[in-house]
Amino acid sequence: MTIIFLTVTALAVSACGGTSANQGGDSDGKLKVTSTIGMINDVVKQVGGDHVDAAALMGSGIDPHLYKASQGDVKKLDDADIIFYNGLHLEGKMAEMFEQLEKRKPTVAVSSYLKEEQLHADPAQGSGSHDPHIWFNVKLWMSATEVIRDTLAEKDPANAADYKQRAADYLKELEKLDAYAKEQISLIPEDKRILVTAHDAFGYFGEAYGLTVTGLQGMNTMSEYGSKDVSKLRDYLVENKIKAVFIESSVPKKSIESVIEGARQLGHEVKIGGELYSDAMGDEGSEEGTYIGMVKHNVDTIVSALK
Incomplete structure (x- = not known):
């Protein structure tokens, strides 16, 4: 088709x-x-x-x-x-x-x-x-x-x-x-600079600003995730004692919520650190509706949750 x-x-x-x-x-x-x-x-x-x-x-x-x-x-x-x-x-x-x-x-x-x-x-x-x-x-x-x-x-x-x-x-x-971005991300303790998102869109961001990045789905959201992917990311959160993960404005949040629930069943509490803009900006006319505003929002949200 x-x-x-x-x-x-x-x-x-x-x-x-x-x-x-x-x-x-x-x-x-x-x-x-x-x-x-x-x-x-x-x-x-x-x-x-x-x-x-x-x-x-x-x-x-x-x-x-x-x-x-x-x-x-x-x-x-x-x-x-x-x-x-x-x-x-x-x-x-x-x-x-x-x-x-x-x-x-x-x-x-x-x-x-x-x-x-x-x-x-x-x-x-x-x-x-x-x-x-x-x-x-x-x-x-x-x-x-x-x-x-x-x-x-x-x-x-x-x-x-x-x-x-x-x-x-x-x-x-x-x-x-x-x-x-470099200055703000540096405020996060080094051992907490781990960014977990719904799909693996933040690789360039991690490389440029010093974060370890992982996602439930691959770089392309056309690739489907399964129960093994959920379990793998759940275990990663537990083993690394990660306290916050992030949803994305252009990706349904149910995917990351299943990982959070899996970690909770293992006795590890994880919160949603906020919503990031990945493949789309915010609403037109808003600060996040500009490229600079979108990047600043993401940086501030990540720093606030991980610092």
Whole structure:
């Protein structure tokens, strides 16, 4: 069913007759930019400013691993001048669509500037697969910002200087964010720097900021977990005397609750340390609805629970 859906959708995109994407902007002169996830869309807004009309396909609480494009999404993508996606198989169900679109317009993976040695392997997905959650290392996300800057400048050279200046200003804010995360995580005693979540999305975060990270599911939520996975993580909590685990806004919390209950039956009490934003940001208009706000929320929540 997935293959049929992708094929039909890709053909629908190719058949759509929208011409605005080839005319360098909409009626008010702005570039129409469509991004898959909110984290990318936020950077587009920061770098593009008033020169872009930015929109994201996936809002708060949406899991991009499982997302299927609707017919409305097809129109948004076809009408766009530029499309940004994460890549590294994050939007796995949309891969064929991107292949069709990139024949007609800039369709760019924001992970494209990263080198092999900067990426984590995802052995569960086979040889050559990588962990797509690059936004959890702020330094890596700075590279995504540079991809967006350069793509906007190339498509709209008249405003290139402004894109470059806005990107430079935003990159300074990301430098501050990276320093904030390091400083705050260092407040957690070393033996308590263990982050347990519903799925293994925080590997880059752990590497960058000094935490041991483990999750019930793998890096991709399409991989199902079973009773053995629950038992293994339960035993890990008990053996390491871990007092707090975390739920995620885009993953049902029942998965982690089963682990907590299992530990309780063994006489070990574990609490939910809070809700983290993993594959989606918070509601639009909220502090957590921005990339910087999302990262700060996660850092503060983790530190509060583990310190």
